[in-house]
Amino acid sequence: MHLQLVPAQEALVAQGRAFGEALPHDTDPGLADATLEAARREGIAFLTVPTERGGAGLTVFDACLFLEGLAGTRPSAASTLAAHALLAASPLAQHADGAAALGALAMGRAGAFALTEAGGGRRLTDLQTVARREGDGYRLTGEKIYVTNGGAWALVLVAAQVEGEEGPVLFVVDGDAPGVEWRPRRATVGLLGTRVGDLVLTGVASLTRLGAGGEGGSLIEAALLVDRTAIAAQAVGVAAAAFRDTLRNVSTRETFGAPLERNGTVQAQVADMAAELDGGRLLWWQAAAALDKGAPARDLTAMAKLHAARAARKVTDGCLQLLGGAGCFDDPTAAQRAGDARLASIRGGPDELMRALAAREFLYRLKVMGVIT
Amino acid sequence: MIDFTLTEEQRMIRDMVREFAQSRLKPDARRLDETGEFPLAALREMAELGLMGINVSGDHGGTEAGVVAYSLAMVEIAAACASTAVTTGVTNMVAEIIQKYGNEEQRKTHISAICSGDAVCGAFALSETGAGSDAGSLRCKAVRDGDHYILNGEKMWISHGQYAGVTILMARTGGPGPKGISAFILTPDIPGFSVGKKEDKMGLRGSNTVSLVLEDARVPAANLLSEEGMGFRIAMTALDGGRIGIGSQSLGIARAALEDAGLYAAERVQFGRPIAKLEQVRDMLGDMRTSWEVARLLTLRAAWLKEQGLPFSREASLAKLYSSETANRICQDAIQIHGGYGYVKEYDVERYYRDVRVTTIYEGTSQVQRIVAARESFKDALREEER
Numbered sequence: 001m002h003l004q005l006v007p008a009q010e011a012l013v014a015q016g017r018a019f020g021e022a023l024p025h026d027t028d029p030g031l032a033d034a035t036l037e038a039a040r041r042e043g044i045a046f047l048t049v050p051t052e053r054g055g056a057g058l059t060v061f062d063a064c065l066f067l068e069g070l071a072g073t074r075p076s077a078a079s080t081l082a083a084h085a086l087l088a089a090s091p092l093a094q095h096a097d098g099a100a101a102l103g104a105l106a107m108g109r110a111g112a113f114a115l116t117e118a119g120g121g122r123r124l125t126d127l128q129t130v131a132r133r134e135g136d137g138y139r140l141t142g143e144k145i146y147v148t149n150g151g152a153w154a155l156v157l158v159a160a161q162v163e164g165e166e167g168p169v170l171f172v173v174d175g176d177a178p179g180v181e182w183r184p185r186r187a188t189v190g191l192l193g194t195r196v197g198d199l200v201l202t203g204v205a206s207l208t209r210l211g212a213g214g215e216g217g218s219l220i221e222a223a224l225l226v227d228r229t230a231i232a233a234q235a236v237g238v239a240a241a242a243f244r245d246t247l248r249n250v251s252t253r254e255t256f257g258a259p260l261e262r263n264g265t266v267q268a269q270v271a272d273m274a275a276e277l278d279g280g281r282l283l284w285w286q287a288a289a290a291l292d293k294g295a296p297a298r299d300l301t302a303m304a305k306l307h308a309a310r311a312a313r314k315v316t317d318g319c320l321q322l323l324g325g326a327g328c329f330d331d332p333t334a335a336q337r338a339g340d341a342r343l344a345s346i347r348g349g350p351d352e353l354m355r356a357l358a359a360r361e362f363l364y365r366l367k368v369m370g371v372i373t
Numbered sequence: 374m375i376d377f378t379l380t381e382e383q384r385m386i387r388d389m390v391r392e393f394a395q396s397r398l399k400p401d402a403r404r405l406d407e408t409g410e411f412p413l414a415a416l417r418e419m420a421e422l423g424l425m426g427i428n429v430s431g432d433h434g435g436t437e438a439g440v441v442a443y444s445l446a447m448v449e450i451a452a453a454c455a456s457t458a459v460t461t462g463v464t465n466m467v468a469e470i471i472q473k474y475g476n477e478e479q480r481k482t483h484i485s486a487i488c489s490g491d492a493v494c495g496a497f498a499l500s501e502t503g504a505g506s507d508a509g510s511l512r513c514k515a516v517r518d519g520d521h522y523i524l525n526g527e528k529m530w531i532s533h534g535q536y537a538g539v540t541i542l543m544a545r546t547g548g549p550g551p552k553g554i555s556a557f558i559l560t561p562d563i564p565g566f567s568v569g570k571k572e573d574k575m576g577l578r579g580s581n582t583v584s585l586v587l588e589d590a591r592v593p594a595a596n597l598l599s600e601e602g603m604g605f606r607i608a609m610t611a612l613d614g615g616r617i618g619i620g621s622q623s624l625g626i627a628r629a630a631l632e633d634a635g636l637y638a639a640e641r642v643q644f645g646r647p648i649a650k651l652e653q654v655r656d657m658l659g660d661m662r663t664s665w666e667v668a669r670l671l672t673l674r675a676a677w678l679k680e681q682g683l684p685f686s687r688e689a690s691l692a693k694l695y696s697s698e699t700a701n702r703i704c705q706d707a708i709q710i711h712g713g714y715g716y717v718k719e720y721d722v723e724r725y726y727r728d729v730r731v732t733t734i735y736e737g738t739s740q741v742q743r744i745v746a747a748r749e750s751f752k753d754a755l756r757e758e759e760r
Contacts, residue, residue: 001383001441002376003677009375061375247754267747268740274750275695278688279667282674285375286666303663355659362662363649366635371391372628372662373669 003282009065016069016078016237019044024193026076026336031193032149035077036084036110045106047085048226049093054106055085060226061288064233068281071237075340076193078237079347080110082230083148083194087113088157090226091170091219095210101155101172112154112175114144114199115220124159124168124217129201131160131171131209138162138206139179140171143198146185146347150197152176158201159220162213169216171206179204190339226291228301228348232284232308235344239277239312242337246319249326269322273315280308299361306354309344316341377673379445386427386438387445393422394453402454405579406724411536412457412579413493420490424450424461426468428680433480434488435468440614440680444621444672451625455728456579458625460494462618463532467495467541470611471558474599483539483558492538497615498528498559498585499543499608506741508543509551509605513587515544522546522557522592527569528585530735535568535583537561541611542585543604554604558596565590576727613686615736616693617679620672623693623732624665627700630707630725631661637720638710654710661703668696687749694742697732704729 005013023038024031039045047063049055058066063086071078088111092098105111117128129142140160147156154175159168173180181200210219247270253260260266283304290297316338320327327334345351365372379387398415405412419425427443429435436442443465451458468487471479486492504511513526524544534540540559547553559566569584598607635658638649648654675692678685704726708715715722733739 001378001380001677002374003674004375004681004683006374244754244757247751251751251755261747261751264740264744268743270750271691271694271743271746274687274746275671275691278674278691279671279695282670283667286377286670289375289377299662303666306659307663307667352656355656355663357659358662359649359655359659362631362658363635363639366632367639372632372635372665 005065009062012062012065013069016066016071017073019066020070020073020077023074023077026074027192029193031074031076032080032110032195035074035080039081039084040106040108045081045085046089046093047081049085049089049102053093053102055089055093059288060229060291061285064230064284064288067230068233068237068240071234071340072241074193075234075238075337076191078234079191079194080149082227082234083113084111086226086230087111087148087223088155091157091210091223092172094219094222097208097210098172101208104155110149110151110154112147112149112156113223114147114150114156114158116144116146118143118145124220125166127159127161127168129158129160131162131169131206133163134205138171138209139203140173140201140206141203143200145198146196147199148194148196150175150199151182151184151195152180155207156199157210158199158206159216165213167214167217168220169213170210170219172208172210173201173204173206177204190336190341190343192336192339224348225297225301228305228354229284229287229291231344231348232280232287232301232304235305235308235312235341236277236280236284238337238340238344239280239315242316242319242334242341243273243277246322246334250322266322269318273318276311277315280304280311283307299358302349302354302357302361305344305348306351306358309341309351312341312344313338379441382438383442383445386442387449389422390424390446390449393419394449398450398457399453402456402579403721403724405454405456407578409578411533411581412454412460413536415457416460416493417490419457419461420488423488425464425490425494426484426488427465429465429468429472429484429488433472433484435472435484440617440676441673444617444676447618447621448625448628451622452629453625454579455622455626455725456577458622459577459580460533462615462622463497464495466611466615466618467497467539469614470541470607471539471598473610474556474603474607475558478595479558479598486538493536494533494538496531496534496537496540497611498531498534498540500529500531501527502529506738508608509554510549511543511545511554513542513544515546515555515557515592517546517594518591520594522594522597524557524565524587524590524592526587528587530572531583531585533581534585535571535581540585541598541607543608544587546601551605552602554608555601556598556604556607557592558598559590559592563590563592566592574731576724576730612737613689614679616689616742617672617676619732619736620668620675620689620692620696623696623700623729624668624672626725626729626732627665627668627696627703630704630722630729631665633720633722633725634658634661634707634710637714648710657706657710661706664699665703668692668699671695687746687753690737690742690745690749693736694739694746697729698739700729700732
């Protein structure tokens with residue numbers, strides 16, 4: 001057992017923070033490109049991909065540490081990098097057929113992952129995007145929404161249903177291929193510098209199919225579990241930065257002639273925020289450690305994202321309250337962080353789904369083992 | 374590297390205590406609650422299993438298994454019988470505090486008595502009618518008289534004070550405020566030291582809670598713990614560790630409630646299906662499970678930090694605050710999931726609800742934990758700026 005970061009891991013968080021500080025502002029339209037460019041330059045664009053496949057060879061845990069730090073300074077850059085590395089590069093690297101696409105990502109294309117479809121949540125076995133076999137390849141038709149890094153510059157992993165097969169399959173699609181139409185989305189709440197688009201596919205030829213029937217589901221599931229953990233880490237990063245800045249601000253202020261930091265009402269808010277935030281961090285640590293060991297992590301990742309996202313919302317909102325007027329004018333950072341944190345409860349599967357997953361796994365374990373730990 | 378896995382020894386202790394608690398303590402829990410009987414025989418067996426000095430050196434009969442093992446054991450005991458858990462928790466705390474601040478003679482006498490079970494249990498006497506959270510204002514007085522101190526006053530809310538063979542008691546030897554307080558070791562044979570009123574409590578009815586009365590009690594000067602004026606610091610050190618104990622107790626009660634709620638929801642059929650499949654019930658279970666996990670990790674972290682000899686005051690306060698508040702909500706929701714059955718004594722959840730209520734109050738209220746945790750959080754934020 002060891003429940004404190006070692007210095008090398010603390011350095012990774014600081015490295016993520018510094019990496020973000022050197023990037024354009026978080027709402028800059030050039031942020032996404034600058035992020036991936038800088039990440040390639042520093043050799044970290046693929047985070048968890050093994051070094052022999054051109055990656056940084058980080059564990060999920062260490063990649064999330066870096067993302068936590070980065071989210072503290074450039075939340076939009078963190079989500080850009082996470083989608084590129086964890087949702088696109090990592091599945092590609094796990095499959096021999098992904099080598100060419102991985103090479104293209106290394107050369108400058110952005111990685112994207114297209115799973116969500118319009119019309120509400122659906123099971124992986126019920127995707128409406130279909131792939132028809134044609135000659136040696138496949139042609140894809142369907143619509144995907146909210147694709148991070150989506151655009152003509154991207155190589156996209158598209159989850160589709162192959163006619164006559166069970167379960168989803170991942171296909172590599174060139175974002176610039178004939179039959180591809182992108183409809184850019186404009187973010188309103190948070191992660192304003194992350195590029196997101198909807199993807200309309202009309203008989204688009206796939207470059208590559210990743211794996212035989214049935215493999216797609218496990219590749220998608222594995223990527224989602226890592227992504228949820230990374231979202232939890234990013235949420236903690238955003239909230240921790242907001243919390244630290246707010247405490248520094250509060251410690252300089254007085255109300256009615258007494259230091260604000262010794263006001264019991266303020267202390268109560270601060271302590272509750274600290275408990276939520278520390279809990280979120282411990283939960284993502286636990287989920288990432290389980291993923292790195294290859295242990296079952298469906299419930300741990302769901303609980304981590306559920307709690308970390310809610311904690312980040314509570315903390316960033318609480319920071320706005322403690323900052324008072326100062327948080328609402330001139331410097332948009334505090335308000336923006338609240339918006340950035342807000343999305344953690346939605347992306348990667350909303351809180352409602354995480355809660356249902358946590359309940360389902362809990363009931364299953366209870367039935368099988370009689371106790372929960 | 375971050376690692377959440379238990380050591381082989383920690384797992385063995387947890388499993389051993391789970392087995393003992395489920396087979397020996399749980400069957401009696403309802404009866405203890407109904408009759409207010411104090412579980413003397415079970416406590417004796419627990420001493421034999423080494424559960425009264427889990428984090429105490431083997432020199433005096435302790436198990437020397439560490440703070441994490443202590444926390445795991447507390448969770449298991451509390452999941453079976455919350456009353457027995459508080460007795461175990463305070464007793465372990467008393468043994469630890471004598472180990473940390475006592476001299477060799479005091480350790481030899483009192484820790485051995487606690488670990489062997491001869492002392493039955495150890496009590497901790499700090500609160501008074503007028504001094505609760507503001508412990509530094511306590512009024513119980515100790516005046517030096519040759520080889521003795523003469524103690525006068527009354528202590529309130531003393532867990533198992535009636536049965537404890539060893540009691541650590543705080544009294545004022547100096548001026549007002551925290552610096553005038555000293556800690557004494559009291560044994561039941563001291564003249565002028567007696568048990569006062571027994572409280573009729575909402576929960577934890579199988580743990581005995583009394584006031585202790587000091588009427589010209591003659592305490593040998595050799596029973597002074599550490600030095601004069603050290604009492605407040607000793608008390609705060611004890612409570613820091615005690616917070617891990619109560620965080621763990623909260624976790625145990627909440628786990629029992631969560632498990633009962635899950636099993637009930639899986640079997641109870643309404644609208645043609647188990648209520649666990651109804652969205653609102655499922656959501657409650659998901660939230661209960663998740664918040665329990667948060668509480669578990671916060672408590673485990675505090676225990677691990679203390680075990681490593683690292684600062685843990687902030688973390689122990691956060692653990693106690695979050696675990697006790699969360700455990701209260703979990704026990705409340707467990708009743709909700711049981712519906713009417715949760716409101717009657719046929720099921721255990723109403724007892725969990727009564728038992729867990731005090732966890733946000735004793736060993737430092739949630740309000741006190743928030744002050745401690747906030748103070749430390751401000752220090753951390755400013756320290757990071759200096760780096």
